[in-house]
Amino acid sequence: MLPLPQRVVEYIRAHSLLRAGEGVAVAVSGGADSVALLRILLELRNELGIVISVAHFHHGIRGADADADEAFVAGLASAHDLKLHLDRGEARVRAGKSNISLETAARQLRQGFFAQILQEHKANCVATAHTLDDQAETVLMKALRGAGSRGLSGIFPEHRCVAGRIVRPLLEVRREQLREYLRAQKQEWREDASNLDLSFARNRVRTRALPMLRDEVNPSVEHALAHVAEIARAEEQYWNDQITRLLPLVIVPGEPARGGGRKQTRSEGIAIDIQKLYQQPLAVQRRLLRAAAEKLGCGMEFEQVQAVLHLIAQRAERGAQNKIVELGAGWRVRLLFRELRFEVAEQKESSTGYALPLHIPGEVRVAALGTTIRARISEDNGKAKNASYNPHSVRLPEIAELVVRNWRAGDRFRPARHNSEKRVKELLYPLHLSEEEKRLWPVVAAGDRIVWVRSIDSPELRTETGERLSIEESAE
Template sequence: MRTAGLPSPARRRARFHRAGRYNEGTLDPLLSRIAAFAAHHGLFPPGARAGVAVSGGADSVFLLHALAALAPEWSLQLVVLHLDHALRSESAKDADFVRELAASLGLPAEVHREEVGRAGDNVEQAGREARRRFYAAVRARERLASVATGHTRSDQAETILQRLLRGAGPTGLAAILPATREGVVRPLLEVDRAEIETWLRERSLAWREDATNRDPRFVRNRIRHHLLPHLAAEYNPALLETLAGAAAIARDEEAYWAAEVARLAPAALRSEPGAVFVDTGAIGALPRAAARRLLREALRRVRGDLRRIEFGHLERLLGLALQPQGAGRLSLPNADVMRSFETIRITEPGADPRRPYERELPVPGRTELPGSGAIEAELDGFPAGTAVGSAYNGNEAVLDWDLLAGPLVVRNWEPGDRYRRAGGGGEQLVKALFQEARVPLWERKHWPVITAGRNIVWVQRFGPSEAFAAGPHTRTILRIREIPGAG
């Protein structure tokens, strides 16, 4: 970056106080537009503390001057935030520039350095993630209501084109929102970059120039310096305004869909810690547009955001939800998807891995299971010749203790396991029982069975083996009680 020399702090403060107002004290037109936009979207509650993200570039320098001019009327307390990405030799000078600028305006500054890597285009994503972490940390520590960034109408236009080029759906047209769930606000979305630079030059206010903003290796730079100017020159001189208008319409559509998704979600989505379950029957009964929105919401609940989720990802997920029957899997950015019967489960990658287990079952005692839940086992005397009733009532089984030789072992189900359950006819594979009972695939991996030697004597939900179930000649009963988990 380079900059014109900064004036002395005293001259800078005097120049700033003249920057935002005419002689009569009237707010200048550009700042008036920003104030109206911020008020319309409720970006700055009166009396709040707000962070201002300042890189040193023209947009963020203007943002700081604008908010400092508006702060007295809104009773805002401002804190300047700067993250040095340590990517260029001049980055330390950028940090010094921001510190001096903040001091000249009498504002506190939080300056942090974090190396974000040098992996080609990935450095852009790494930088964004580093800034988000930094803003969130300072916001929590300083109790800031929001963090303002210098995104402009020019950035809005670039973002819309970039998203459309990579296949974003209608939601992509909403582009940069005035405010996010994470507390980031963008008060400059109705201001062009050219207007900002003119405003700063007219007031002799300096900023830093970053040479990487012209590096053609980055897609956004090619859009900014080549595609947008070409489209404006050849097709629509008011292209920035046109794209910003499309984004505003799309934001209104998003507001409608947010309310509609909130109304529809209870019938179609179920959230548990680390997972969201989708009812494919409920999804299939909806118009595709609504179904797609609910699937986006399911992904957002699991991931926390929808970054890197593109229209094509949603179409694959929608296709899995709408197929008539069967199972399937998808791997999406930061999300694993599995369908079993009429349910789709979405989790973070690698969540809830299969953990084989095998341990002796204490009698009496309670055994916690790796998946969830527990098994309680206890002995109970039973007079011979007394009718025992059902050997299994849905969550409690009774077995003949005297028929069980050797220690009892509880382990997870394994492919090939088979047994003859009490009252169930012939011998069956446990997998076949899963199919009959429509047990989802993700519930099976930790499914407990109890063995005595080589014999399976009990399977969760399906009860005791015919050969070991308590009967009229049983003297001592082993009670196996299933304790459901929180999930």
């Protein structure tokens, strides 16, 4: 087998990731993967003709550990006489202000940091240390959530953005190979304790699901999943080319005019001819609908696509039938006689969000909902001490109170009898809620983890001391 740096340079050249003369900001968290990426690119910089700098972002989450990570990366950059790009953010503050999960807020801050580096021309591209193991975990999680070929494409070797590129040179390298490389180099790295936290779905996939599949199904499961991503990427490229060609053929300009014909308007939106859409195979219909939404900057989940197709199939019915599918982000799809219209949703006056402390035991009135939510310690519950994570019981962290709040984009929840987390957005869709109901739908959070969602079966909850906890809601 070729030495690791040589394998990486061949991958870089095969995918045209780096070019001579380019400035490359290596994203270094301090963990083994990113430190190995930096050391490998340092070995290759003369051969590739690149100029290397180091980028590190402090998310303001892990306190002293994150401070130590920052100091470690700064020392690493200094030891190799590299320019260091440092920035900090407050992920918790952003999550609260933007009504999103902490994980989503941290990712947005980090991506904004990379974009700033590129926009200010401090580098031509940012290199991140995603590995073959990361690819396998991503593909498996996407498959378990019912993704199509786009989701199964996993992590792309290159992502182009307005100001530059994000490149991933290590997608064919195993995580353990990077650690072996660092040990041979006598290079230290930092360990992130959160990688062992089994409350995160990715950590459970990494430490439980994949080892089980490796031992009992396929010893090369990670490589097999990476092959799935490679196949799906090629197919997705084919479909993108086809849909780019077909979409203009089904879009109709303007809006229907009274008395026949069409009138040109300045209003935002896209109309699709239903008859032309139905002339296409089902797979193409689905992709055309998603492409139309994306043209407006709005995404469509599978359930929303199916709901729109159901509207079309039932369009002969009259009366009280709903003719609208809400897409969120201020957009909706409205069924007309001969067309589907993607348009701006009607603006309705809405209540503000909420976040209320809930003591254990205790209760809190949620005025926005007209209900009371209480946390109650069940009697005669056995007090199983130090119970580890299992599919039927969730151990809460040692905290004095919970938080009752409206759900946020990016929130995830593991319902009862499920072995993996799902997006709350996906769980709410079958309930057919109005936009206002959905926006104010309550969840209960323990720290950064959602432990209860209204109308969704929750797993058994236990406090840090092993007592069984019940969360209940009652109308006023």
